[in-house]
Amino acid sequence: MNYRQALVALDARQETRIELGLDRVRERLRRLGDPQKRLRCFHVAGTNGKGSVCAMLEAALRAGGYKTGLYTSPHLSSVRERIKVRGKSISRNDFAHSLKTALNADPERKLTYFELLTIAAFDHFAAQSCDVVVLETGLGGRLDATNVIEKPLASIITSIGFDHMAFLGKTLTAIAREKAGIAKPGVPLLCPRLAPAALREIKRAARGAGAPLTVVERGWAVIKRDWPRGRQVLRSPLGPIELSLLGDRQGMNAALVLAALRAVSRDLPVDDAAFSRGLRRVTCRGRFEVRRLGAKTAILDGAHNAEAAAHLARTWRASPWAGRPAR
Numbered sequence: 001m002n003y004r005q006a007l008v009a010l011d012a013r014q015e016t017r018i019e020l021g022l023d024r025v026r027e028r029l030r031r032l033g034d035p036q037k038r039l040r041c042f043h044v045a046g047t048n049g050k051g052s053v054c055a056m057l058e059a060a061l062r063a064g065g066y067k068t069g070l071y072t073s074p075h076l077s078s079v080r081e082r083i084k085v086r087g088k089s090i091s092r093n094d095f096a097h098s099l100k101t102a103l104n105a106d107p108e109r110k111l112t113y114f115e116l117l118t119i120a121a122f123d124h125f126a127a128q129s130c131d132v133v134v135l136e137t138g139l140g141g142r143l144d145a146t147n148v149i150e151k152p153l154a155s156i157i158t159s160i161g162f163d164h165m166a167f168l169g170k171t172l173t174a175i176a177r178e179k180a181g182i183a184k185p186g187v188p189l190l191c192p193r194l195a196p197a198a199l200r201e202i203k204r205a206a207r208g209a210g211a212p213l214t215v216v217e218r219g220w221a222v223i224k225r226d227w228p229r230g231r232q233v234l235r236s237p238l239g240p241i242e243l244s245l246l247g248d249r250q251g252m253n254a255a256l257v258l259a260a261l262r263a264v265s266r267d268l269p270v271d272d273a274a275f276s277r278g279l280r281r282v283t284c285r286g287r288f289e290v291r292r293l294g295a296k297t298a299i300l301d302g303a304h305n306a307e308a309a310a311h312l313a314r315t316w317r318a319s320p321w322a323g324r325p326a327r
Contacts, residue, residue: 001096001097001099001100001103002092002096003092003093003095003096005096006095006096006099006100007079009099009103010079010099010113010116010117011113013111013112013113013116014112014113015074015113015114017112017113018112018114018139018167019112020139020140020143020144020167021143022143022145022147022148024110024111024115025111025115025118025119025145025148026148028102028105028106028111028115028119029105029119029122029148031105032101032105032119032123035122035123035125035126035127036122036126036148036149037150038126039069039122039125039126039130039132039133039149040131040132040133040152040153040267040268041132041133041134041135041149041152041153042054042057042132042133042134042135042152042153042154042155042156042260043135043137043146043147043149043152043154043155043156043182044057044134044135044136044137044155044156044157044158045137045140045141045144045155045156045157045158045179045182046156046157046158046159046160046179047158047159047160047161047162047163047175047179047305047307047308048158048159048161048163048249048305048307048308048311049158049159049249049252049253050072050136050137050158051072051136051284051286051287052245052247052249052250052253052284052287053156053158053253053256053257054070054072054134054135054136055070055072055245055282055283055284056243056245056253056254056257056278056279056282056284057134057257057260057261058070058084058087058134059087059278059279059281059282059283060257060261060270060274060275060277060278060279060282061131061132061134061261061268061270061278062086062087062278063270063274063275063277063278063281064269064270064271064274064275064278065274066131066132066268067085067086067128067129067130067131067132068084068085068086068087068130068131068132068133068134069083069084069085069121069124069125069128069130069132069133069134070083070084070085070087070133070134071083071084071118071121071125071133071134071135071136071146072084072136073114073117073136073138076285076286079095079117080092080095082117082121083095083098083117083120083121083124083125085124085125085128085130090124094124094127095120095124098120098121098123098124098127099116099117099120101119101120101123102116102117102119102120102123103116105119112145114138114139114145115145118138118145118146118148132153132268135149135152137182139164139167139168140164140167140168140178140179140181141157141178141179141180141181141182142177142178142179142180142181142182143178143181144182147181147182150184151184151185151186151187152182152184152187153187153188153264153267153268154187154188154189154190154260154263154264155182155183155184155187155188155189155190155211156189156190156191156256156260157179157180157182157189157190157191157202158191158192158253158256159192159194159249159307160172160175160176160179160194160195160198160202161175161305161306161307161308162175162305162306162307163175163304163305163307171197172195172197172198172201173197173198173200173201175198176194176197176198176199176201176202176205177201177205179202180201180202180204180205180206181205183202183205183206183208183209183211184209184211185209185210185211186210186211186212187211188211188212188214188260188263188264189202189206189209189211189212189213189214190213190214190215190216190256190259190260190263191213191214191215191216191256192215192216192217192219192252192255192256193215193216193217193218199215214259214263216252216255216256216259218252218255219249219250219251219252219253219254219255220234220235220236220241220251220252220254220255221234221235221251222234222235222251223235223240225246225318227246227290227319227320227321228290228297229290230244230245230246230288230289230290231243231244231245231246232245232246232250234250234251234254236254236255236258237258238258238272238275238276241254241275241276241279241280242276242279242280243279243280243282244279244280244281244282244283245282245283245284245287245288246287246288246290246315247287247288247311247312247315248311248312248314248315248318249311250287254279257275257279258275261275285300286300286301286302287301287302288300288301288312288315289301297321299316299319299321
C-alpha cells in the first residue's frame with residue numbers, strides 16, 4: 001500500500017462518522033500485540049486547550065532530551081500532522097505502513113476513521129521506540145479510542161465547556177463525567193479551577209478511580225506580548241518565561257503543563273531550563289496564529305464553541321489590531 005492508497009482507504013471510513021466505544025479498538029490492538037502497552041503516555045482531554053497543552057508538553061519533553069511522540073486531531077493541511085515523532089510529521093511511507101497494519105487488524109471493517117488513525121499512531125510510536133507519547137483525546141474521554149491506555153504517566157483535563165453535546169450530554173456535569181473518564185487508579189490527574197458543577201464531578205471521578213487530583217488554581221499572568229511575532233512573556237514560578245503562542249488562555253495551559261511534569265518528575269525528569277526552552281520553541285498552528293499577507297495581517301484561530309470564542313474575543317480585544325477595520 002502506498003500513501004495515496006492509504007488516504008483512499010482512510011477516507012472511505014468517513015471522518016465525520018463517530019462511534020464511541022473502546023471494545024473495537026482494544027480487540028484490534030490485541031491482534032497486533034498491544035503496541036500501546038509498550039508506551040509511556042500523557043493523556044489529555046478537555047473541551048478547549050487540549051492542542052496547546054499537548055504541544056507545550058511535547059516541546060518541553062523534547063527539549064529535555066526525550067524521543068517524543070505526539071498524537072493530535074484534527075489536522076489542518078495533511079492527515080500526517082496528527083502523528084509526529086520528535087516534532088516532525090510521520091513520513092508518507094511510514095503512514096502507509098502503519099495504516100495498512102491497522103487495516104489488516106480490522107478485516108471486519110468496523111473501525112472508524114479516528115479509530116484507525118489511533119491504532120496506526122500506536123503502531124508507529126512503538127516501532128519508533130518513543131520514550132514518551134502525548135495523546136490528545138478526539139472526543140470526550142471515557143469512550144474515546146485513546147482511552148485504551150491503561151496506565152498513563154499523568155492525565156490532564158484542560159477545560160470543561162459546552163461542545164459535542166449530542167455525544168457528551170447537555171450539562172457541565174454530564175460533560176465533565178465523560179472527560180473525567182480518563183482518570184486511572186494511582187495516576188496523577190490534573191485540571192484547572194473549573195465551574196463548580198464540573199469540578200465536583202471531576203473530584204468525584206478522581207476519588208472513584210483512586211487518582212490523586214491536582215487542581216491548578218490560577219494561570220500565569222502576561223508580562224508583555226510581541227504581537228507581530230506571536231510571542232508573549234509569562235510570569236511563572238520559575239521567573240519570566242517566553243512562550244511562542246499567543247492567547248488569553250495560554251497562561252493557564254502553561255501552568256498545567258508544568259504541574260503535570262512536576263507530578264511525574266521522578267520517572268521522567270525535565271529540568272527548568274528544558275521546560276523554558278520548550279515553551280520558547282513550541283508551535284501550534286491555528287491558535288491566534290499571526291500571518292502576514294502582503295501589507296495585511298491575518299489571524300488564524302480555530303475557536304469553534306462558545307468558550308473558545310470568548311477566549312479568542314478577549315485576546316483580540318487586547319491586540320493592537322482590535323481598533324482597526326477587520327473582516
